[in-house]
Amino acid sequence: MKNLYSFLRTASSILICSLINLVSVFGQNFTNSQLKNINLNNPTSLQFGPDGKLYIAQQDGQIKIATIQRNGPNDYTATSTETITLVRDIPNHNDDGTYAPGKKRQVTGILVEGDATNPIIYITSSDSRIGAGSFGDVNLCTNSGVISKLYKESGQWKKIDLVRGLPRSEENHATNGLVKYGNKLLVCQGGGTNSGAPSALWTYITEYALSAAILEVDLATIEALPTLTDSTGKNPYKYDIPTLDDPTRSNKPDGTDIFDPWGGNDGLNQTKIIPGGPVQIYAGGFRNPYDIVVTKHPSRSGRVYSIDNGPNRNWGGYPVKENGTVTNKYPAGEPGSLTVGNFDGLEYIGNINTYQPGEYYAGHPTPIRANPSGAGLFTNDSVHGSKWRNDNSDPNFPLPIDWPPVPESMKDIREADYYDAGTTADKSLIYFEQSTNGMCEYLYSGNSMYGDILAVGYEGDIFRIKTSDDPKVILNSKKPNRVNLDKGWSIGDAKPLDITAQADGEIFEGSIWIASWGKSRIDIFEPGAAIECNSGPNSPNDDDQDGYSNDEETKTGTDPCNGADKPTDFDADLKGDLLDDDDDNDGIKDIVDLYVRDKDNGSSTTIPTHYALFNYDPGTGFFGLGFTGLMTNYKTDYLNLYDPYNMIAGGAAGALTLEGVTPGDAFEDINTQMNGFQFGVNADKNSGTYVVSAAILPSYFNAETPIDEQSQGIFIGNGDQDNYIKLVINSNGGKGGIALVTEVNGKATTVQNDLPTATIPSEAIVFQFHIDPATATVYPRYQIGKTAYSFDPVIASGKTKGAIQRSDTSLAVGIISTSRNANSTFNATWDYIEVEPSIISSIKWNNSSSASDILAYPNPTKDIINISLKDKTNQNCSIKIFNSMSQSIKETTVGSANSGLDFPVNVSDLEPGVYFMQLLNGDAKSATLKFIKQ
CATH class of the missing domain: 2.60.120.200 (Jelly Rolls)
Structure with a gap:
């Protein structure tokens, strides 16, 4: 069994070998600091704009624009900060399309274009609620994805929503990072399933027509459309993606469903792929791509790369195939759920100049795109229960009359197949063992990383992806299954989500900026002066002057020649956790x-x-x-x-x-x-x-x-x-x-x-x-x-x-x-x-000498009170419930079908207040307890 010490010993051996030539794994010494004088709340994406300001998107929908001053080495201050709330204030909706109060949007992608005088922000957002797992279906809008454009008019920021109705999963996979080329956007669109099939922990949702893909958005076509305004009069927009004709909703005079495009209704009202429309599939098979890069290096320009988040084991498996035909049926037992490879893979999609949309498939199935006429739709709700719908005329479980949402002429049979990480079928160039999200191209020629890709791992690492003249060849050391072996550059437990780096001629050229979601801060890494890292890996000296000796860094697996790569140090006492015997500095030895x-x-x-x-x-x-x-x-x-x-x-x-x-x-x-x-x-x-x-x-x-x-x-x-x-x-x-x-x-x-x-x-x-x-x-x-x-x-x-x-x-x-x-x-x-x-109501039968014969919990309750009887052999009871006026309002009985069973008494139909419950058993014993209905 691998443990942390054995991992560190292995890492140390690798590092010692790499230090024979005394060269940092990142090519140059970096030093690090955090941006001062700025208050953030879970930043998710960031980019410098053409005006030299740093644009930061927060998960709650706010955008912060910081004017930054470098006071000296590792000393950056936001001298002023502007906050934009226009995206945060986009109205949310429930999955039936009705309005959901509250001002908050999940934002996970930002792109800044334009010029220094007129910057333009493209930003993605979706419903802020997060369901799935124990949260279940929280009724969030599964059509809530929006691409907005923000621009300045008379010095004030204005917003127009360019595209509305993109898919949103029941948890937090959504419309993410984006990049512009010409008059088009490439947009990372997350999926709604774990491995392609409905699963219990993802609330049984299926992949939608436009989910789990890199999308291509035609800006020229959309910008030419007339500007409309939503029912609030506050949100101008251009294009609503057409939805299915939801059989549970009435139609408006124009034939669209009421509340469209909002409310995917678990797929019955999902948005459709329209042939020739301005939103199309650029590359399918992406479970949850967070970011995308189109390279600009002079000899490697035009390459389109993205990193896809792999599936979580135990959260859902592969789609059902019958006689080779894939469907959206629920797969009993969820096969594959426990064996899927949860690596994140770097995908080379193609060159932007020669690639044809749809050429690349990344390996996450979307049955509706693979088999439009036969995939059907699985739904699970409290009214109809669980049902695979495959008949437009079924009176109880109808499909929309315009089903399917993907034209048969546009089907892609590859989207029936799950490509497991590390197999020959999967085309990922390299895999990472942690959630790896934001990425950027490093274009500072003063460093040997010039032309490489940097990516951030959620566990606190910056990974250097070493590109080559061949777009499909990555020069990192890899295991036989293509898992990355090159050590990441550790930034601690900051939980980074996005990264950007400044190119030649840009403000703060050569520096690297990280949106550290977990710490709600911006981490900065700037190229340091060349150092003479020649004391040796086991020296007590600190060649990179980061506060930790070469010897300690070698033992902990960090780079003694890079001041930004430091041992994990929980109490920040300049003694790394591996060697510190009191990591929380409370005076108690760790042991x-x-x-x-x-x-x-x-x-x-x-x-x-x-x-x-x-x-x-x-x-x-x-x-x-x-x-x-x-x-x-x-x-x-x-x-x-x-x-x-x-x-x-x-x-x-x-x-x-x-x-x-x-x-x-x-x-x-x-x-x-x-x-x-x-x-x-x-x-x-x-x-x-x-x-x-x-x-x-x-x-x-x-x-x-x-x-x-x-x-x-x-x-x-x-x-x-x-x-x-x-x-x-x-x-x-x-x-x-x-x-x-x-x-x-x-x-x-x-x-x-x-x-x-x-x-x-x-x-x-x-x-x-x-x-x-x-x-x-x-x-x-x-x-x-x-x-x-x-x-x-x-x-x-x-x-x-x-x-x-x-x-x-x-x-x-x-x-x-x-x-x-x-x-x-x-x-x-x-x-x-x-x-x-918790109130534990402990009571006893009349004339009983026991301290407690009966336990009732929870109390107060919203719906159920569970009754537990000490005597497990005689559990036949009748129950009467009285209000505070001693009026009998409800009677029920409980039986002894299963020994040891706690009896649930449903009180969800009662109005909030104080009540009394009387229990009577077959031996003429009685007991009364007071409970509170919330």
Whole structure:
């Protein structure tokens, strides 16, 4: 198994070899700094304009224009900043086309043209909401992509929307980067699926006619159209892409659907490809291209490159093929979901001067373009359920009368096929193992990188892509499967999304500018003076004068001859994490620190806390996801307790995935648990009841029969591997089950429940610990689909009790998984983890001497109250609900179909207020509880 130390040793060996000639991997020493005097909020794209100003797009739709002054080496200040909100204020809509209040747009692409006097901004935006995964379908507009043009008139910025109705996925793949050539735009258009087929975690959406591609937009044709204005009178526009005739919507007098072009309606109202229209497919098969480059180097001009984001394992597989014909049916079991290669590939599309639109296919399937007349449309909604629609005349599940959205004459049968990364079918020139997004051509002739492409990796690297005279030959060192071996240039945990570099004769020539999304800042790298890097790789000297010795940089895998490439240093004390024995500078050695990335050790993490495991949210801890420590055994350094190259952390998926659950385990005296990410919570015995919740996502155990000690779930404890309570789905002899394991001072007790069905669930599982800190009582719960189950309460003892009541340490909350003894690995995915206030209603039957016979949760509730009875053998109850005036307003019954089942009582039809619930069992016992309907 690869771990961080072995990776660094390998990297160090490579670096030592590269230092024989004492030449920096980037060709010249660079120094770095951050832009001062500017406030940003998640910058996504940036470019210098013809006026010498820096134009920065933010994810919330605002554009910042900064006038920048260089005060000296590594000293840049924004002397003034202008903010444009015109794009942010574009109205959003729901997926049925109706208006959705709120001022915010997701912006992921900016292009600045024109001249110094009259700069012109082209910008892409879409609905700001993000769904999929545990968020499900949030009703965002899947036709919300817009390309806008901003220009100055009488000194004021004006906006006109050039194209409206481009696709938008249910999560955050959207209309992204763009480049202009002649009178046309090339636009990166993200897709709506993981690997081409509908999948549960992507809300079952299919690829649309204009999704998953590089689009070509004819500006001359669009600019010549009459200018129209939307219903608000505030948003002039040129071209609405025609949509299908949605059978669920009434038509306007002109024959278009009401609210068009807004609201893709899960495909029933998607926009169409119009032969000869101004928006066409330039190159298909792109899952989510973030940026695009047309090269300008004198001997390499006109090359069109883009990097495509590869699929996430466990989030969806390949399209269905029947007798060789591809469709948009839902593929039962989602084949391929667990084996897709999640590398990001550099695609050479062709030369802009000779390329014919449609020539190149990148390998991400779009069935509707491959088989327009037969692909059909899969929809899944609360009204109609799940259905593959393939008949225009079906009265219950009709397709639009003008289906398909792609003319049969324009079909491309290649778009039926998924090209897996690293295979001969896939044409990517080189792959990257992390999400790699923004890219630019380096055109400063004072550096040996002249003519190469720079790209930023989301985990904090700048990659140099070494081009050659042959556009299809990249000179980087590569594995046999074309995965890049050349070390990236580390900029820490800034989560960069875009990069631009200044060419000969441009302001700040030779400098490189990064939009660091995670840190909401602009990182700057400028060519430094030539240095004599001749002390040797193991010297105590600091040849590049970045604060770290040659020896330390060699050991940590950074470049001692490049001042911008530094070791990761969490506490910024000029001692890299690998050699620093107290990385958060809290006075506790890392080897015994339960929260090595939290100097407050949990005291500043309050209830409520929700970590969506999405894109550097909240921006603290490992990968920016909130976890600040790893379940420790007090003898293994934390850097050796996880493998960052075996994980997908955050990103577009909004999840944390282990791509190979390790054999390590915290069980009793084994204490080799890996990837036990945790955070501390500031709670004590007086905090009131609260609930720890986390969701895990299928397919569990790689959709195979689990064996031995394979498991996945959550835990609470004191933060070490001898004191915890965990709740997991486990092998249970191969049939699957839910296990509750309590370990105190290295001695474990296990309670095993069988699964309610004969097969492993195919839906998300939510694990919960309802905690009463006053008594250190833990109520374990789990929910499969919409059904809740419970274990008997656990009275915590030892160090776990001390953590719950905060007499010793903060309570550790975390994720856990193992594949001990299985001799095989599996993928494991967590969707969120949170700690929220919770009322546990504990009551007893009349005349009962028990402290509690019945538990009811959650309370307050919006829709369901789950009833858990201590007596699992007699669960027949009738229920009466009374309002605050003691009037009976509802009656229902619950039965004993499944032993151990918690009974759901639906109260969603009640008005908000205070109610009383009376339970009556077959032994003439009764009990009454008060609950609040929100």
